[in-house]
Amino acid sequence: MTAVVTGAGLTGQALWRDTERCYRALASRDARFDGQFIVAVKTTGIYCRPSCPALTPKAANVRFYPTSAAAQSSGFRACRRCLPDAVPGSPEWNLRADLAARAMRLIADGVVERDGVPGLAHRLGYSERQLGRVLTAELGAGPLALARAHRAHSARLLIELSELPLADVAFAAGFSSVRQFNDTIREVFARTPSQLRASATASRGRPEDAHADETTGTRLSLRLPYRKPFDAAGIFGFLAARAVPGVEWVDDGGFGRTLRLPHGPASIVLTPKDGHVRCELHLADVRDLGSAVARTRRLLDLDADPEAVRRVLSADATLAPAVAAAPGIRVPGAVDGPELLLRAMLGQQVSVAAARTAAGRLAEALGEQLPWGTLFPTPETVAERGRDVLRGPERRTEAICAAAEAMASGAVDVHVGRDAGELRAELLALPGVGPWTADYVLMRVLGAPDLLLADDLVVRKGAAALGITGLTEHSQAWRPWRSYAGMYLWRSA
Secondary structure, eight states, X not given: OXXXXXXXXXXXXXXXXXXXXXXXXXXTTOGXXXXXXXXXXXXXXXXXXXXXXXXXXXXXXXXXXXXXXXXXXXXXXXXXXXOTTSSOOOTHHHHOOSHHHHHHHHHHTTHHHHHHHHHHHHHHTSOHHHHXXXXXXXXXXXXXXXXXXXXXXXXXXXXXXXOOOHHHHHHHTTOSSHHHHHHHHHHHHXXXXXXXXXXXXXXXXXXXXXXXXXXXXXXXXXXXXXXXXXOHHHHHHHHHHTOOBTTEEXXXXXXXXXXXXXXXXXXXXXXXXXXXXXXXXXXXXXXXXXXXXXXXXXXXXXXXXXXXXXXXXXXXXXXXXXXXXXXXXXOOOOSOHHHHXXXXXXXXXXXXXXXXXXXXXXXXXXXXXXXXXXXXXXXXXXXXXXXXXXXXXXXXXXXXXXXXXXXXXXXXXXXXXXXXXXXXXXXXXXXXXXXXXXXXXHHHHSOOSSOOOTTOHHHHHHHHHTTOOSHHHHGGGGTTOHHHHHHHHHHHO
């Protein structure tokens, strides 16, 4: 049984195993628990989100699952009314650092569709058999079932929000055949793909801004839900201040950037709305839809549980005013691990503006130019040509190129499925990478919620402004949310 911290700040068993507490959340239709567990009703064969507006079933007739895949594996189908897959994801996958959580992050990124279960197991450093055993015990479903649920969700988005032919949707979502696609959609949603599309068209009309073209790729407009409150100004401001010219841009209160995805380039434009973030997505290859959505959600920390963070941090009288002033603060993530490491190294011991300029210069010289922006250069390109374009101290240039070479060779692999301790050790072994840089990468790439950059000058200034002394010792009371506390200290500075 895995120890976690749940939405109410309770440390103990996994939330979905606490049937009494889950039933109370179901009876109150508490939307804060959407995505944290699944409710399945034995008498109807349907699974729902906790806030589903349907009549509350009797306690004897419900079962609780950690994922929609587990409910599907037990023979339940998705509720048509509350769409239980269209909610924020579980914050558990960031809070937990065990094998199951790391596997879920990689599955959401589409690793199984691209590399199969063997590829997933290899990235995690486990055998396929051991991986399947752990995931089934922890999450109620093996890697194939979890990936199948991910494919079904991606397929529904494409069915309802694009005009792609349904056969193209099948392969774009990762299904191996049209028959497999049809069978899965019928089993999960109790409708055929054509019925799903017809229903969506009847309720929302034809998608005016969603289309596919061989030369321009596919454009989709998505709603990315989050748990309220959401400090949009804080996280969008953080990203805007560090926007790399050409790679990222700010426009009318929104934030856009290019993405390097497994099957081709893409771009996103994100705009905060009430209850969701609008995501205008441009994909060169529609097979990257799931990966693009997962990376965007991590970038904005949309799966966070702000109520759990607030309960712990507001209990500290010195931090409470800052928490009250900016409810729903988020820890910015990353869309690409190698890119973030190189940018962090470029920003060492210089101002944010200087780091942005240096990264922009590198991207302009070595990045791939697209019609809508510039892709940040790969580690391979930086390793080969970085010494020709990087400016500044030779020692820093050599360190950046050495890190690029290590990532290009596979000696260092920076991705969301890594074990935090192992990745930190690899990063610290690189020349020019100290504890601050390593922890900053873990915080943003892995979404680690409990890393305080205590040696950061701005963090220390923020602590002093709040009257906090002995920061390292004082911060123990903020666990397991020290990364979020650090964001408040940055803001207080």
